[in-house]
Amino acid sequence: MKVAVLAGGHSSEHSISLLSARSISEALVQGGHEVSLIGINKEGVWTRLAAVPKREGHSLPVLPHTDTVDFAAHFGECAAEIRTCDVTFPVLHGPFGEDGTVQGLLELLGVAYVGSGVLASAACMDKPTTKAKLESAGIPIPDFTFFELDDDSNESITQAVAYVAESNLSFPMFVKPARGGSSVGMTRVPTAAQLFQAITEASQHDLRIIFEQAIENMREIECGVLVRPNHQGAVASLPSEIKVKPPRLFYDFEAKYLDDSADLIVPAQLDGDITSEIQNMSLQVFDVMGCEGLARIDFFIRGTELLVSEVNTMPGFTEISMYPRMFEASGVTYPQLVDDLVHTAKSRASR
Ligand SMILES: Nc1ncnc2c1ncn2[C@@H]1O[C@H](COP(=O)(O)OP(=O)(O)O)[C@@H](O)[C@H]1O
Ligand SMILES: [Mg+2]
Structure with missing residues (x-):
């Protein structure tokens, strides 16, 4: 089969995606498949790749920054290439990859792809x-509650603190952005005194915040x-x-x-x-x-x-x-x- 491998993406898991995509591509080639590599850099620019960059010692791989002037041309070329493939493997983790957005695009292109569809990915x-x-x-799941901030102002965060105080949750608890990954933006909060700071941190990633009883x-x-x-x-x-x-x-x-x-x-x-x-x-x-x-x-x-x-x-x-x-x-x-x-x-x- 000819397989389009999508790698990178503009989430905090960009580098992990590249590491995953490199291993998957090697295994596909080893299995007799043809691989067409498509990279998405941290700015969200799509380009065809000759190879997926590898890890150099302790530094994680990153796709180069590309001038966005050519966005439409690059994107069109990648979409056309995807349509020539039998299957697309969206090896993308986190937001803008694992969350239904790319799956929606692949549905629009009318191609077969690995993994969950739009709704399950988003959910x-x-x-x-x-x-x-x-x-x-x-x-069974840990006890939780959920709050959506209006914005990341002190006033909104104070409202969230009050909301949690009224809930059934006790400390320690975990405060997390609703749509995150790789533990980014989340904090284990031992007492009420650290709650404001933890919500502030999570709000940098998502205004929708989840509070979970620590197990x-x-x-x-x-x-x-x-x-x-x-x-x-x-x-x-x-x-x-x-x-x-x-x-x-x-x-x-x-x-x-x-x-x-x-x-x-x-x-x-x-x-x-x-x-x-x-x-x-x-x-x-x-x-x-x-x-x-x-x-x-x-x-x-x-x-x-x-x-x-x-x-x-x-x-x-x-x-x-x-x-x-x-x-x-x-x-x-x-x-x-x-x-x-x-x-x-x-x-x-x-x-
Ligand atoms: N309710 C909880 N009780 C205890 N540990 C937790 C809880 N929620 C998260 N953790 C710890 O934080 C880690 C990351 O949380 P998780 O919800 O899996 O976020 P992510 O989607 O970023 O991986 C977990 O692997 C676990 O070690
Ligand atoms: Mg996890």
């Missing part, structure tokens, strides 16, 4: 929407879902565990990408009952959210209680990312995984 990117949907399906003494577990081609349906991987090392308090941006302050355990050491409970709940969440192709479902386990934390419709996809590693541990190799995804996307389009 999974938006934490309050995800939680509302899961809650109404009876899936203490829990284990962080992830599980992959993959729709296998030829109508074989969705399967769940073995779960994995993330162990954040003290003094870090949670799985923040640094722990995710920049240092080794988290141990990633694949597969997680869990007893059989809870493993199948996690897998079944992952498939249920995938279904409730209307996901397609793939997703990574994140959980917290407290004792024997399982809580769904969030759903990622385009999870990190480098060779060392959790999603491919969980499938590797479940018997699906990286090249097989990528091959399955493009075939599932292609067969879905010709349904």
